Amino acid sequence: MERIPILQMGEFLLVTIQVDMHDRLAMALQDDLTNRISKTSARGVLIDISSLEIVDSFIGRILGTIATMSQILDAQTVVVGMQPAVAITLVELGLSLPKIRTALNVEKGMELLRASVGRRSKESGNGRAKR
Amino acid sequence: MAVQKDEVMSVTSSADIVLVRQIVRKWSVELGFSLIDQTKIVTAASELARNMVDYGGGGKLRLEALSEGIRRGLRLTFEDTGPGIPDIDLALKDGYTTGNGLGLGLSGSKRLMNEFEIYSRVGEGTRIAITKWR
Amino acid sequence: MSLNGKTTIPEILKKYQAELLTDWLKEQAAAGIRRDNFIKETELRQQCSEFLSLLTNATQSGNLSDIFAPEWSQVREMLTSISNSRTRQGFTPRDIALFVFSFKRPLFDHLRKEFAHNGEVLADEIWSATDLLDKLGLLTTEIYQKNREELIARQQEEMLELSTPVVKLWEGILALPLIGTLDSARTQIVMESLLQMIVETSSQVVIIDITGVPTVDTLVAQHLLKTVAAARLMGTDCIISGIRPQIAQTIVHLGVDLSDVTTKAKLGDAFLVALSRSGFKISRSEGEF
Incomplete structure (x- = not known):
């Protein structure tokens, strides 16, 4: 079965969604990401959806679930590059995804991840950062 | 109101939902809808197609290009022969769901379109017609 | 219509043009059309005289009912230009329409003199005249309305552009x-x-x-x-x-x-x-x- 590739960049995982996802592909991504986070002890996940032409409530829910699951596994999720038309439609649909962190593009998303991971390392007494 | 063109496709599996999105996108572009309206129409179609597959046991989608005076529009009619919806008002409430979705399918797609008509009988099926004008 | 079944309005317009013009100008003054300083006496006289001669020409075709026929095109053009300029000057639609309607009494007076002896013909002729003038008067109102709608649409567009500066x-x-x-x-x-x-x-x-x-x-x-x-x-x-x-x-x-x-x-x-x-x-x- 077709799968969406997950790239590892240091302590972060990077996913770029470039196809119109059918439901099973989205479910598979959710499983794969959860496994990879736990296997690699990643601190952050960046999902680039700039090529996605629509996000309906199903894909929205998958994104939300990924964010919550990664949180439990001690990783931050940032969704980047949502198109204006997609954002307006999601809000009209009634789905404002309050739990998901967002950024304009991959670069800004990376900055956000680094900043939040750095801050949390300090809070937890330099636990993992110094490792 | 005149129907300029129409087409029917069957929607039975979750893989068909992607096909629905593609064909609805194609029609919206042909009718000259703005990018934002295209996105709204495709999203609404995706929601209703998934509802039909998940709860109605699959069904048919009819696409119709409409014209009325100087207005042009796109009407999508989703029809299944599934169990039907016992309480339509309740089903139209935000967040109400019988499955494991977010319960935004019906109410959300209603907000995304200009017109929304629903007809359902328990044991016979459900027909939902949505229209967007430009 | 007259004895041979044809309307005499074209003839009357031709024959009494000078008197009709004088009466019409008096009538307009009496109707209280707001003129202020916008239109000078001489300019108004010139407009009325031109309109009257165009009207007379148009009626010679014998067609008094379809003002959208080709022979009426000059009359329509003149009314359009009068309506446009008066709209810009701030005239009300009533004032603009009265330009045409005030011509009724002078014309009816002449018809009455002409057919004092024949009530039936008089009624017919007055009906033709009133029907024609009503149509021309309504045309000025339609033009006024169209001008307004265009103005509103243009302003709305400008407003929308103006109102979204990021x-x-x-x-x-x-x-x-x-x-x-x-x-x-x-x-x-x-x-x-x-x-x-x-x-x-x-x-x-x-x-x-x-x-x-x-x-x-x-x-x-x-x-x-x-x-x-x-x-x-x-x-x-x-x-x-x-x-x-x-x-x-x-x-x-x-x-x-x-x-x-x-x-x-x-x-x-x-x-x-x-x-x-x-x-x-x-x-x-x-x-x-």
């Missing part, structure tokens, strides 16, 4: 000063152009200033919240500034939840927050003054 305040900081009432159509345009600018400028903070928004009802508040939510989905923070005391009260009364949105009273305060969020610091240079 300003880049600083690297990564946009401002959207909203002025006037927010309805659905306008909010949609505002939202679209704002989100598009966010992408183009990669801005991380947007200040929506509502100092110029007179009232905030539930709908306006919802529109604002939708804009904020859409911007956030794209990765941009919104700050709402310019909330006046009454508006703050209304928002609370309406039960609108703005707790997830940063709000500031003044645009300047919002700008400071935006700068500090973007990592800039402002300080006054010392010892220079």
Whole structure:
């Protein structure tokens, strides 16, 4: 079965969604990401959806679930590059995804991840950062 | 109101939902809808197609290009022969769901379109017609 | 119609043109059409005389019922130009239509003199005349209406363009000063152009200033919240500034939840927050003054 590739960049995982996802592909991504986070002890996940032409409530829910699951596994999720038309439609649909962190593009998303991971390392007494 | 063109496709599996999105996108572009309206129409179609597959046991989608005076529009009619919806008002409430979705399918797609008509009988099926004008 | 079944109105118009003109001008003065200084006596006389001769020419065809026929084109053109110029000068539609309707009495008077002995023909001729003049009078009103509609459409377009200025305040900081009432159509345009600018400028903070928004009802508040939510989905923070005391009260009364949105009273305060969020610091240079 077709799968969406997950790239590892240091302590972060990077996913770029470039196809119109059918439901099973989205479910598979959710499983794969959860496994990879736990296997690699990643601190952050960046999902680039700039090529996605629509996000309906199903894909929205998958994104939300990924964010919550990664949180439990001690990783931050940032969704980047949502198109204006997609954002307006999601809000009209009634789905404002309050739990998901967002950024304009991959670069800004990376900055956000680094900043939040750095801050949390300090809070937890330099636990993992110094490792 | 005149129907300029129409087409029917069957929607039975979750893989068909992607096909629905593609064909609805194609029609919206042909009718000259703005990018934002295209996105709204495709999203609404995706929601209703998934509802039909998940709860109605699959069904048919009819696409119709409409014209009325100087207005042009796109009407999508989703029809299944599934169990039907016992309480339509309740089903139209935000967040109400019988499955494991977010319960935004019906109410959300209603907000995304200009017109929304629903007809359902328990044991016979459900027909939902949505229209967007430009 | 006259004895041979044909209308005599074309003949009467031709025969009594001078008298009709004098009577018509008197009638217009009596009807109290607002002239002020807009139209000089000589200009009005010239307009009326020209119209009368065009009208006479047009009627010679014998067609008194279809003013959209080709032989009436010059009359229509003249009425269009009179309506247009009078609309611009601020005449009311009543005044413009009276230009035509005031011609009824002079014409009827002459018809009555001509057919004093034959009541049946007189009634027929008066009917033809009134039917014709009504159609011409209504035409001026239609032209007036069309002028107005074009004006309104043009102004609406200009308003929409004017009303959505998205300003880049600083690297990564946009401002959207909203002025006037927010309805659905306008909010949609505002939202679209704002989100598009966010992408183009990669801005991380947007200040929506509502100092110029007179009232905030539930709908306006919802529109604002939708804009904020859409911007956030794209990765941009919104700050709402310019909330006046009454508006703050209304928002609370309406039960609108703005707790997830940063709000500031003044645009300047919002700008400071935006700068500090973007990592800039402002300080006054010392010892220079």
